[in-house]
Amino acid sequence: EPEVTQTPSHQVTQMGQEVILRCVPISNHLYFYWYRQILGQKVEFLVSFYNNEISEKSEIFDDQFSVERPDGSNFTLKIRSTKLEDSAMYFCASKGGGNQPQHFGDGTRLSIL
Amino acid sequence: AQKITQTQPGMFVQEKEAVTLDCTYDTSDQSYGLFWYKQPSSGEMIFLIYQGSYDEQNATEGRYSLNFQKARKSANLVISASQLGDSAMYFCAMREVQGTGRRALTFGSGTRLQVQP
Numbered sequence: 001e002p003e004v005t006q007t008p009s010h011q012v013t014q015m016g017q018e019v020i021l022r023c024v025p026i027s028n029h030l031y032f033y034w035y036r037q038i039l040g041q042k043v044e045f046l047v048s049f050y051n052n053e054i055s056e057k058s059e060i061f062d063d064q065f066s067v068e069r070p071d072g073s074n075f076t077l078k079i080r081s082t083k084l085e086d087s088a089m090y091f092c093a094s095k096g097g098g099n100q101p102q103h104f105g106d107g108t109r110l111s112i113l
Numbered sequence: 114a115q116k117i118t119q120t121q122p123g124m125f126v127q128e129k130e131a132v133t134l135d136c137t138y139d140t141s142d143q144s145y146g147l148f149w150y151k152q153p154s155s156g157e158m159i160f161l162i163y164q165g166s167y168d169e170q171n172a173t174e175g176r177y178s179l180n181f182q183k184a185r186k187s188a189n190l191v192i193s194a195s196q197l198g199d200s201a202m203y204f205c206a207m208r209e210v211q212g213t214g215r216r217a218l219t220f221g222s223g224t225r226l227q228v229q230p
Binding site: 055 | 146148150155156157158159160163165204206216217218219220221222223
């Protein structure tokens with residue numbers, strides 16, 4: 001069964017550094033998302049992406065964040081200058097049309113030191 | 114106001130018994146979708162079951178069923194014949210289609226289920 005893949009599984013970065021989290025969505029999916037989950041808390045929406053542009057973003061997704069779909073397969077989340085509070089599990093998800101469910105990747109655990 | 118409320122932070126169930134995980138939601142939209150996801154200790158998010166607001170029948174997927182009561186705005190997950198591998202965190206989520214047009218999911222705070230042998 002096709003799946004969403006995320007790399008790396010764990011990223012450790014110094015505060016203030018840039019980090020790029022990578023995702024390969026399911027190939028025929030149209031909608032792409034990033035979520036984050038701070039340890040022990042609920043999953044929070046960051047941004048959705050459709051038709052090569054951001055369709056919606058949450059208040060968490062400030063100017064430090066950006067997303068890109070540089071080619072037909074990858075979908076990346078960049079954090080320009082990481083803060084301690086960016087430490088979380090970051091999930092990529094993708095969805096086909098209609099009422100299809102979002103399928104999540106296994107997540108990238110980001111640790112900011 | 115909470116969009117998705119899961120009032121049970123933790124639940125225990127004996128192996129082979131059924132368990133119900135509660136979820137209530139709040140929306141003014143007429144069209145929306147309700148989802149349940151399982152998150153094992155390894156961290157991945159696994160889709161379990163979906164219920165559309167216009168679906169007249171409760172959704173079922175194997176041992177999972179969704180007890181959808183639209184008037185009460187509840188979408189409880191029922192797991193029948195619990196197995197040890199069902200021990201995990203379970204999240205209820207909603208996708209609202211109208212209003213902001215947002216298609217992202219709003220998650221509840223989760224219920225940690227522990228299946229005891």
